[in-house]
Amino acid sequence: MSDAASLSHAVPKQQRIARPERRQARAGIVLFAPAFVLLILILIVPVVVAGILSMTDYTLGRPSIDWVGLRNYVDIFTGSSYRKMIVATVLYVVLVVPASVFLGLGAALLIRSLNVGQSFYKTIYFLPVMASLLAMAIVWEFALHPTLGIVNRTLAMGCGTPLEWWPWFARGCAEGFPLWLGDRDYALYTLAFIGVWQSFGFNMVLYLAGLTSVPSDLYGAASMDGVKSGWERFRLITWPMLGPTTVFVVTITMIRSFQVFDTVEALTHGGPAKSTYVMIYAIYEKGIAQNLVGLGAAITILFLAFVMLISVAQRRFVERKVHYQ
């Protein structure tokens, strides 16, 4: 209790001073206890369990359990299908994060510049964030269907027009447009596209919030100093002032895209040729569907290491670099 509070109620305080401290301490422990127990059981214990199981050959339902040391980790770093897993995961993240962040920023800047219709666009761009990703993934699959889908049908309408100057388009007209999700060269890019489609509206909203906190007198001061072009204003004021927002947006987009699962499980099952075999899907397939718990646990630990690294890097970055206020 603060001193000010005890002073303002000085008279009846006398008999309460000793007792309330103790009572508060007890109440605090009692009130935090349920959360404490659950945090330990649901979040901390599983991490420890995964760490231990990752060094065993445990499978669910078998009584014996053998210690295999680091063999599961060695398997991950030497097996070709696991190398594909790391490549697919990293490529997905590298594709989605910049696209989603810059589209979010671009949309926010464009929308802020409008005289009319700001909330109209904001609503539309935010819709994918709200809708069930699994449902929308299934719709995208249908839209990208090689023969029935609206995408290839629309592309086919461009055949015979000057678009055929574009070699890729001409090839599509002659040999058929890509199978998208069924083609190993396109599948991961297609999933990344769906990922960007789903997530950039979220980043847009965060950037819109960030933009409102940029003090407008900075722009006035800049124009007095001779900063005339929109690009210079953006480079000298808007972008640096959005630093904290950007760090946060990049981190959260990264962590989320690392966790991509719905689209992979529903549309590609990690294929074709393991081109979309991302980590969370691998954990699900190895650890749960195939009951290779040791391997699944090792991938879990690797995954946690990735995610923690990103979060810790973000906190470091925020502490060191982003000090504008």
Add this chain to the structure above:
Amino acid sequence: MTYRFSTRQTLAHVVLILGAVIVLLPFYVMISTSLKSPAEIATGTGGVFGSQALFADQTCLTLGGSKADCLVRPVLDNYTKAFTEAPMWRYLLNGVIVTLSIFALQTLVAVPAAYALAKLRFWGRDAAFALVLFCLLIPVHAIALPLYLMLAKLGLTNSYAALILPWTVSAFGIFLMRQFFMTVPDDLIDAARMDGMGEFAIIWRVMLPTAIPALLAFAIFSVVAHWNDYFWPRIVITGDRSLFTPPLGLREFKGDLGGDFYGPMMASATIIAVPLVVAFLLAQRRFIDGITLSGMK
């Protein structure tokens, strides 16, 4: 109000409209397809709403019905099938049960803990807060495998408990409510204590009413996340259809049925996506605040 023509504004609108077309494309495909007959879907005809001409239902014909008996209206047929080919009501009910239970339990656990962290001095408080901050770093989806094994050992897979238990504690919920409670003046609490209120009464009758906006935002955050969640139900519900949540039900629908079923499948997808989309359109500000809550850290 009139606005003067400006090239810059027009250009911005053009770019944003093009973006909006791509963003809305799957919603259009979903709704439009859910209105069409199989023939229209197969040939890509029928415009936006389909011609709505009667057609003979294939299952009805194979069951020996005469052509006249089997004539159905595409839109009615698709949406009827969404409910008859799969226990859609059950899925929706499960979705409601699971999301509401999760939110109720999260509140019950997080609010007292947040109050303790914000306003009470007790031994280990700093360590407790550090624990919450650490747990913020662990995405529950990442530790799905050990959680699943623990639930399996307890014999709890394929139950409501499996769907709900792992989400009962939200480190983020505790953190958020704690930050909010910090802003509540101590005098308010002291006054309540003077009136003889216990700590528990203070939480529910003094603190919670002041925190309604934060709690509402958290409610939206939580309900949207768990209504749409597919990964966790997929793992813990393996056989029992009566426990399926809406996304699992839709996935099952897709797995079961081949080619001709795009109409009913898109109708199911529409039914699952619609509740949240409508709620969002009605209360946009609150939804945007709630879902971007994680941006407030």
